[in-house]
Amino acid sequence: MKFDRILFGAWNCVFIIYLLCDSAEALFKFTNIKCNCFDQSFCEFKKCELKLLGRGIVGLNLYAKVNQLPIKKAKVVLSLFRRFSGYRPFLFNVSVDLCFFLKHKKRFPVANLVYEGIQNFTNANHSCPFNHDIIVEQMVLDDKMISKAPVPNGFYKLSINVETDGVWRGEVDVHAEVNLGIER
Secondary structure: OHHHHHHHHHHHHHHHHHHHHHHHHOEEEEEEEEEEEOOOOOEEEEEEEEEEEEOOEEEEEEEEEEOOOOEOOEEEEEEEEEEOOOEEEEEEEEEEEHHHHHHOHHHOHHHHHHHHHHHHHEOOOOOOOEOOOEEEEEEEOOHHHHHOOOOOOEEEEEEEEEEEOOEEEEEEEEEEEEEOOOOO
16 A cells, blocks of 8 residues: 555656656747848848757847947837737837936836847947947847746747837847747
8 A cells, every 4th residue: 555655656756757847849949030221321231130050949140230320319119929810919019218228127127028138149238329230149049038928839029120319210020939838
């Protein structure tokens, strides 16, 4: 009788460990990127691409050449969309004064969530003014990024629109797939 309980407890532990370790099938990766500069005299995208860095690892590369420097004031609009027979608004649509945000990150939790994911891969990780082109090199999504904002499985689009001096300058649409192996 005691042996049966021990055997039953051991099988429960094995089953729980299997469920916890089954996240190897989790997937969080880029699927597409689209860059558009509305005013060619202000900026142009020299590079806007996804590259396969390894098996199942996709890196985002972006090089935006800014023709009118310095950038002293900028507004960024972040919008998240989820695909349900077309992309529909999902979770957030936030406007942020970029220069103010870079000085006071904790006041904007949604923008900070996006910024924490990109800050290690870009040269735009300091406060205003920006006296250089904007570069993102080999940005890779990992599971730690998605753990702070639990979202259900699906295809998502993050739209980033930029305004400087009261004029909309450009837009970057980043498409990603989230498949955690489980339905949240």
